[in-house]
Amino acid sequence: MSAATETVRPPAAVAPREVRPPARRPRPRVGKILLGVLGIVVSLLWVFPVYWMLLSAVTPNARLKASTPSFLPTHFTLANFTSVIGDSGFGGALRMSLMITGVTIVLVLAFAFLAALAISRWRFRGRTSFVLAVLFIQMLPAEGLFIAQYKMLSTVGESTPVLGLNSVLGISVLYTAMLVPFTIWMLRGFVAGIPAELEEAAMVDGLSRTKAFLRITFPLLAPGLVASGVYAFLQAWNEFTTALVILPAEDRQTLPIWLRSFLSASANRGIDWAEVMAASTLIAVPVIVFFLFVQGRMTSGLVSGAVKG
């Protein structure tokens, strides 16, 4: 039995492969080149505000509001970055954000994925109610919840500090709950986009349900998981109000709260916008790293050989 399952290749891919003509036509189509150009133009336009942010981050604050805008870093300086990184809060905030977001992502993707499977691949009693409940929860504005969230964690924290205020787990539980509904919805859509027949075909060929799922459906879901994962990452990474009240201690703040401190004028200075831009750039970096890492892993290892030629 095990020998059989190992040698069986996903059936859907086998038959067409034999009869398929060469995948690429000999000469590249003009249309494709034009579209490529369009893609580049769109990219340039879309990246312009990001470029502006980077430009401001490497310009001295005193030169930011110039009467003639300069599109190149004529007064290049790294002083904003050094001062922002040197700020005592940065290291700690980075650590907190990484830990909280890390825990949250794992929990969210795991729980939401299982739930999405359940509601897409099975019919059972209570399914509609659950689906509706999840939908409605998402529609409730989260802005007013922080008071209750604080009270809850404060009470819990008295008996279980590891889940209370200023703890990583406590806020991660809150974030997971806040992100699971949306993630279930997203993943449900992706799972629904993969016909169950693919698995069934594999099962007919002798694969167990789980194996069929892992070999066929899961790799196809990879891009969907990445998209949902990045979204959840960003939400947790940039969340502000809940973190503000749940993590009141100065050394337990997350990056968004740390960034906020650059936005208040004080008795000694106005807002240093160049530093705000430098700080913002630093906050964006881990997200890019996460995406590139996940994108690389997902599209290479899991997808190989399964369906694509």
Added chain:
Amino acid sequence: MKRTRVVATGVATSLTLALALAACAPADEGGSGDTGGTPEAGDITLWLAGSDTSDELRQYLVDTFAEENPGSTLTIEEQDWTDLVTKLTTALPDAANTPDVVEIGNTQAPTFTYAGAFREISPELYEELGGDKLLQSFVEAGSIDDTKYALPYYYGSRYMFYRKDIWTKAGLEVPKTLEEFGDSVKKLQSKKQSGFAIGGQDWRNGISWVFANGGELAVKDGDQWTSTLSDPNTVKGLEQWQDVFEGASNLPPTAKDEAYWDFLNDGTDGEAPDGATIMAPGWARWSLGDMTKNDKGEEVRDGMADDSKFDIFALPGVDGGVAPVFAGGSNMAVSAKSQHPELADNLLRIIYSDEYQTMLAKAGLGPANSDFDKLMTVDEDGNPNKFGEVTVETAQASKLTPAAPGWAAVEGALVYEELFQKIAEGGDVTAIAKEYDAKLTPMLNGQAG
């Protein structure tokens, strides 16, 4: 049937409110300031807002506290100004996690005071900490009638920064009265340069005209606050402001008080400035001046080093003297749920001690105790410090926004921004004042309905 329910709800609500107020009212807890015996050792937390209090000052507080209260420690946590209210709203009522002493903005103090967030400061302790020598307008912001809850911590002030070179060229001198100011800046007005660069929504500066004319924004009668924009003096002040805005400022009516120094400075390539005069808080100084390099080699403005180009003066009053301006600054209070009230009071004693007040003044922060004001007017070498002088001068005449429980809501809803915008757009001040009085009076009194 419905009416009885409404009446019942109304009665229940008023009873509850009365009970709540009674609960908030000065309690019997043996009052603060009881120095009978040393308090139990404990660890207390102080929340400071923003970075105004320097590290040196903070270290002093921590060290002195440890010395005077053997076995106890003080931890200082810095909180951000922008969201301080939200954090205090959740943390202060929570006995297990509340900070013991907090710094809070003077405009935010009334809301929290009325809500019962703070522990009462007994008359004895108040006297010990400075009594009537403390900046009274700030004391009022933190009191309910005569009971004190939050005391002034430090004050800042706002005054006029101007281009002396441009004024002199036009043959104008520092104005002595408010009207002279208006005339001067209108004379300096041109298409490219505002005589007085002020935004239409800038009420924080604009209300100086109201105060200068003897007007009030709101008054308290018994328990109720009433918005008094329609008061003849207030209308006079607003109209005068409207006149100055229309005649001397090129900024849109929707502009807020923001980086006015961008208007006063020469352009980065040496272009003429967009404004000849601005009104700003004292710290604007560090963003004004000519471009230079600081010790780290970074390009910054030189802080008004060239006084033939940049100088300051206090906004003059209607009949000379100094006009009352809106004072910035913060208050200090003890949390009502603090687990170590006696230790918290000891910390207050350190903050209001002569040594600390001196340190505040020397750091350029207006000390709560007016005895120490004159320290602001000289620098380390004993030379007169014009910035300190003008700060003290204007602060003495300063006023605050109404110490009403709903003031924070008014600010949060940007009501005054809109009021001033309508005036700046040239509307009929009397009619606008009436409209906004009707809007503001319920807001000033209300918390939840």
Added chain:
Amino acid sequence: MTTATPASAIAIRRRRTPATPYLLLLPAVLILLVGLGYPVYWQVVTSLQQYGMMQQFGAPPTFAGLDNYARIFSDDRLWAVVGRSIVFCLVNAFLTVAIGLGLALLMKAVHSAVRITMQVVLLLAWATPLVAAVTVFRWLFDYRSGVVNWLLVQIGLDQYQGYAWLAQPLTFFLVATLVIVWMSVPFVAMSLYAGLTQVSEEVLEAARLDGASPRQILRHILLPLVRPVLAIVLLLQIIWDLRVFAQIRLLQDGGAPVSETNLLGNFIYELGIGSQDFSGAAAVSIFVLLLTVLLAAPYVRSLMKEDAA
């Protein structure tokens, strides 16, 4: 070749009513109850009470029935805000999804180097912290030193010298739409692209062999297969765009007529954090929830039909 009989597979499922779906749902349900249960309950209860600063600091909240709702509905500002919010929300949501779909299709059609460029750019836009993004747009449209005015004057449109984009509601919302679309499209584009890649290459090849034009492939194969994802992202955009707050507030800070540019998100904020009228904020939140359900009704109805099928 899929010779498996779906009927028999489904028949087996029905007979057994397995515990599997329930088990799969369990983690999600648990975390939702733990993390959101109390806060949501608190929100509903508070909307029926009188709860402000006094209550936050110890005064017992009184039951106020539907008073909070009555108070809010009689506030004549509310309806203007609601109308504005709905229009803004629908314009933004549809614009975002349309552009996102376009970009997703573009990404599918271009050379992989161009595609990766586009993905990185979109990710950069997505990862930029909200504060930085809105501030950059504010600077670009600043009436004195903004790049946009400078460019317009350069090409001869002198009336834009010193033009205050944020001072009029219409141009204010133009800028707001630009910001929000710029920030939201990446998520939509990435998700739709993920959905598109799930369509197996074989199906597409077979269609091409049969002589289908790219347009026909688009209409009859791609779009129907990504419909689930498309519907979901549109729904999510509507939910979010209805509640948008931070971008509007930050733009208003740049100098704008407040009551003509306030949206529902501002309303909730002003009630909750702004004036500490927590029961009012809770009532508005519930109202927004109902409003969202109303806007999403067609979607919810089709969902129910799909489930019943």
